[in-house]
Amino acid sequence: MLAPRKKLWSTPERAVTAAIDFVAPFKEEDVVYDVGCGDGRVLIKFAMLEGTSTRTKFVGVEIDEDRANEARENVEREGLSQRIVILCENALMVDYSDATVVFLYLIPRGLRLIKPILLGEEGKRGGGRRIKIVTYMSEFEGETFVRKVNVEPEHQKGAGWPVHLYELEAQEASLTG
Ligand SMILES: C[S@@+](CC[C@H](N)C(=O)[O-])C[C@H]1O[C@@H](n2cnc3c(N)ncnc32)[C@H](O)[C@@H]1O
Numbered sequence: 001m002l003a004p005r006k007k008l009w010s011t012p013e014r015a016v017t018a019a020i021d022f023v024a025p026f027k028e029e030d031v032v033y034d035v036g037c038g039d040g041r042v043l044i045k046f047a048m049l050e051g052t053s054t055r056t057k058f059v060g061v062e063i064d065e066d067r068a069n070e071a072r073e074n075v076e077r078e079g080l081s082q083r084i085v086i087l088c089e090n091a092l093m094v095d096y097s098d099a100t101v102v103f104l105y106l107i108p109r110g111l112r113l114i115k116p117i118l119l120g121e122e123g124k125r126g127g128g129r130r131i132k133i134v135t136y137m138s139e140f141e142g143e144t145f146v147r148k149v150n151v152e153p154e155h156q157k158g159a160g161w162p163v164h165l166y167e168l169e170a171q172e173a174s175l176t177g
Helices: 013-023 041-048 065-077 106-117
Strands: 031-035 057-061 084-087 101-104 129-137 145-150 159-171
Touching: 013 041, 013 129, 013 159, 031 041, 031 159, 041 057, 041 065, 041 084, 041 101, 065 084, 101 106, 106 129, 106 159
Parallel strands: 031 057, 031 101, 057 084, 101 129
Antiparallel strands: 129 159, 145 159
């Protein structure tokens, strides 16, 4: 018999707090993505933040059906279904052309793959659309971050994992090929 399902990862509270410090307060017109949103905890924290407009849109993208359903249940439980949409999709197939803020807790390969989709290919940028991107753990290779803080997860005394903020310009139609 299989053991009860345990999470092997989740964004620690302190990393969410650091992300909030980097990108909040959100604007009414912001569209905020969590790519690989797991159980939806990051977007729920963002949406529940005091001062966040009920008009700000939040989109979680999660490929794992169980996780996406868990995220939807969590969103519903918090009464946020009108504000947070959870897409059960491969993040590499999603159109991010409305994104203004993106949270990413992915492995380096995931960041490498998602980068041209979020921003457009190298050398083709410059649509004037600014995106704030927060990465937890891994860096956005080839980009210069504007802020960085190391956080010690609650369950990992002595560890320090980086949270980076990037402010980048995307090409206008960022969905590639
Ligand atoms: C490190 S976890 C982060 C989870 C979440 N942000 C949290 O704090 O709990 C990475 C997540 O990305 C999801 N993921 C991996 N590849 C994906 C893909 N191609 N499209 C969408 N989600 C993906 C995984 O299922 C997992 O939930």
